[in-house]
Amino acid sequence: MPSARFAVRFLLCAALLVPTFHIAAQVESAKPPIVLDAQQEARYRALLPELRCLVCQNESLADSQASLAADLRYEIRGLYAKGASDEDVKKFLTDRYGEFVLYRPSLSARTALLWAGPFLLALAGLAMVLALVRRARRSAAPPPVPDAEALRKILDEAK
Amino acid sequence: MRYAIPIAVLAGLLVLFMVGLQRDPRLVPSPLVSKPAPAFDLPTLDGTPPRMRTADLRGAPVLVNFFASWCAGCQDEHPYLMELARSGRVRLVGVDYKDAADDVHAWLGRHGNPYASVLADADGRTGIDWGVYGVPETFVLDAAGTIVYKQIGPMTQQAFEHNIMPLIGNRESGNGNRGGQP
Incomplete structure (x- = not known):
């Protein structure tokens, strides 16, 4: 059946x-669960995907199953429950683990190259393309047309 | 030469990749190096004294080794820690990270106890304050209680002799004779 x-x-x-x-x-x-109000819960859920899990580095704290990630989620809930801002939470993590925990690190002298690098490379590529195009155009240009004076001279010489 | 620029760019990229790809992305430099050791207040495993705080680490250089009975890398480094303890070159303090008291007693009984003191960080809260993300990790503190180095992964003779000894010096030459190091 x-x-x-x-x-x-x-x-x-x-x-x-x-x-x-x-x-x-x-x-x-x-551990006792930490209850957040709706606004804190929303900020908690919005911030987690921005944070890197240090154990499995390609996963965010929102996704990671690592025990450290669970501990950190608990800590972060605790911080929000105490009225911390998003910046406070980020500072809590970067003070301990460095900028590496932020998928989008803040702009500073140390991270300037990281942020500007892609644009600098794109500019270099654009400059290279322009230079090549200009060179190609120059070599492909027809030879200068001689004017009437020069033509007469050539004909005179041929006589 | 016509291809000078492309060859130079290629060579630059090769060097960049050879250096960059050989670095271990698991080694995340700690922002705590050259800062005072984070505050903690933990029970000791043997109860004498009952608790230890950050201030109890001052006075002489000390290695603060986060370990656990469930951690394979800790077993790898253990023979060298035993050797270090026997040599008496530096004080070793163990922090037993997210572990059960019975388990760590059994583990230290089986492999030997190299630590002057073992502190129990049962819920891993102190580990978070110290930025621990995978045991074993070892923090080197100078006599003033400042973190001068962090070893991520098992402690080795190579790391101790080359990276740590130059920072903490010999115990004998500790009284302001830092320049005397070869």
């Missing part, structure tokens, strides 16, 4: 999930 088979499969799949509930319950119960 197909419905019985479906029920068995469903129960097997559900059984697979049981250990994950257990783990999730353990993680959640370790």
Whole structure:
């Protein structure tokens, strides 16, 4: 009977999930949850994708499953609950881990090349293209047309 | 020569990639180097004294080693830490990061205890203040309690002799005789 088979499969799949509930319950119960008001929660959710997880560097703090990322999310919630601004939270992280945690580092003498680099390279490329075009145009230009005076001279010489 | 500029650009890129691609992106330089060690107040593992604070690290250079019984790299560096402890060249303080007391007691029993003191950072909160992102990490503090170096990953003889010893000097020549280093 197909419905019985479906029920068995469903129960097997559900059984697979049981250990994950257990783990999730353990993680959640370790620390009391921090409740944020709607505005704080919105700022928390907007900032997390801007922050790099140092354990798995290609993931943001919003996505990372690393235990440090979970700890930092908890810290950041705690900061927002205490009324911290986005800048306060960024400073908390950069004071400890450096600018590297910000996917968009602030503009300073140290990061100027990072920010200006792509534009400088684009300018260099543009200059190169212009130089090549100009050179190509010059070599392709027809030889100067001699004027009437010069032509007469040539004809005189040919006589 | 006609191709001088392209060849120069190519050579520049090659050098850039050879240097850049050999750097380990996992080594994130710490902004805490050359700053005072962050404040902490942690229980000790053996209870004597019951707690230790940042001020207790001052007076002589000290290596503050964040480790854990669950960490493979810590096992790699452990024999060298034991050797360092036996030589008495520097004081070692261990911070047991996100670990259970039973586990770390068993681990130190099995591998030996190189630390003058072991502090328990059970929830990892002190680790965050010190910018720890993966054990083992070792901070080198001078006698004034300023962080002078951070070793990310296992401590090695090479790192200790070449990078750390020149910064902390010999204990014997500690009284203002910094220029006496070869």
